[in-house]
Amino acid sequence: MRTGVIGIGHGKFGRREVTVQELAFEPFREALEDCGLHQKDLDALIVGSSPEYHRQRSLSGVVAEYLGMNPKPTFLVEAACASSSAALAIADAYIRAGIYDTVAVLGVQKMLELSTPEILALMGRVGDVQWESGFGTTFPGYYAMFAHRHMHEYGTTREQLAAVAVKNHHYGAKNPNAMFQKEITAEKALASRMVASPLRLYDCCANADGAACMIVTNEETAKKAETPIWMAGLGSATAPMSVLRREKLSEIPSAIDAAKEAYKMAGIGPKDVDVADVHDCFTIAEILAYEDLGFCEKGGGGRMIEEGETHIGGRIPVNVDGGLKSKGHPVGATGASMAVEAVKQLRGEAGERQVDGAEVALMHNVGGIGQYCFVNIFRR
């Protein structure tokens, strides 16, 4: 028994002057229309989100009502920036157990109704509040440490980091759902203001509002769809929240573990991946992902971007939807966005950013600084 994706929807990411319910409705309706289903055909709604950014509490309950899902079950799943990947994994479990036949998985996040200081106050407390947050370990701070360590160990350069931003903005310019649909130059990235050394403004993704949705179903129903996309491999793992307890700062151990599990379940290796979406919350994170996913050797991530191996036409195109860097990062919606993009690529519906003949797509969604990681492999 395997789970198939039959419907997808993706809203516009960015600053959205709508309620969180309205934000959710856009991709939900699109996903239903995509597969020709109605709310009555769904057995449950699983919402992936980090609820604390919303003024509305009991988010999945309010969203379920607005989407016309009552009396079907719903709940919210949170795993920081990997919340909707966790929701997708849970949907797969319900379907493979035969408990539900068809489920809507919705990633939704309205962050920008809060002010930047409010968002930072919340994000600062993703790190261990008892032992680390007090020392100023915000997200840019954590990833800056990872970047410095990677530079020290492997000679990764500022220019290589900037090349990630340039690539992702290049493809994001072709993605109508991206927050920033514009190209940038390496010069501009390298001259942008410092956020946390060595990471500058263009090394960082942006807070955003956004939502994306998938309709997933059992094998029997999926086979009736025109182009079902199969969830062939799912992996998920954790690592210590505290960097104090990490052995190395130049890798995300949960990503390595999750990838192994996903490859094993799918019966493939990194060389079989045709296109990937990875969690580039900061440029260094994409370089770590290349290595953690086995796309290249340890320490080879900087070289990989520099040599264009992850551009379209390269060995493994990565983040050709623009990545978090260009799409924006509405935390709870990011995993669903990656999954939707993977399905588009495998259906051949990615337009200008299509990777020709893609048969295997991988997504890599990191929660926080790697206290969670979900890696999913999709196949045509």
Add this chain to the structure above:
Amino acid sequence: MRTGVIGIGHGKFGRREVTVQELAFEPFREALEDCGLHQKDLDALIVGSSPEYHRQRSLSGVVAEYLGMNPKPTFLVEAACASSSAALAIADAYIRAGIYDTVAVLGVQKMLELSTPEILALMGRVGDVQWESGFGTTFPGYYAMFAHRHMHEYGTTREQLAAVAVKNHHYGAKNPNAMFQKEITAEKALASRMVASPLRLYDCCANADGAACMIVTNEETAKKAETPIWMAGLGSATAPMSVLRREKLSEIPSAIDAAKEAYKMAGIGPKDVDVADVHDCFTIAEILAYEDLGFCEKGGGGRMIEEGETHIGGRIPVNVDGGLKSKGHPVGATGASMAVEAVKQLRGEAGERQVDGAEVALMHNVGGIGQYCFVNIFRR
């Protein structure tokens, strides 16, 4: 394939001067010791909680690290006051799918590090922020409306409401984990200060810190346990968050739907239930539960408590662990607490509050004002 509960743990509910990680550790260790397992024997940790009450973000990641669960997967599940029931249902899905063999389900909530005004500000936004919260629809307000309507339709009395509080405090006095281990009189309840007419102080449960944990596993492994308890029926449903969209205020429609589903799966009816834990966030809620679960006819809930049918020795003893009313209501931990109490009853380990020969136990966990409801049936 059915899921079995083999380990249980329950911490002390109330005001706890410990971190949320420490709060989680108490029942987790107890549950592991209860079944003789070690962290390495678990495939995942599923945390049920309403995360917004904690200063720590990314709660399941931080808790997983503290509990020694890395690199095993974890995520948090939120469905308001039914969060850990949702977590339990998800664990059941993973196990019945054969994805995980053994899972720890942890309900944990540290509410009292916030001030009462802060908690009220959060709770007030469980109701629909766009259309209802602005009119002052807090929890006591919602349930007060339900109580007035029930009184109007069925002649339910203040004395009957107070009788629920008296019963639950009577049994809570025998529960060492309860926040309030003391009996109260009907006179005291009826004279307590008004919160939201007709609900007085003793009609309301209290905010609390608390945690409870279950180790659940597949049929094969559970059969090796001394007294495995089986998850025989699970039901879950939703209802509109907005009371504006409810047809009746004298019932919780999601509870009726969830109960039907749970009874059907278990192949039993209400008459077969030997002992139940129901969601008495307010005294009226317990009366609604009697009716919604089919323990009595519509409108008969007041009579049922008055005639002692839900005391030990009565037809269906309800909340003989003290209920939310006496145990306190650490929202994310309440479902897990109910499940642990059900297992204790079925194992014959409930001490002074044991219902002799209990073979079937039911739990009814309402999220919010019924936008979620989970009903689970356990069997020896």
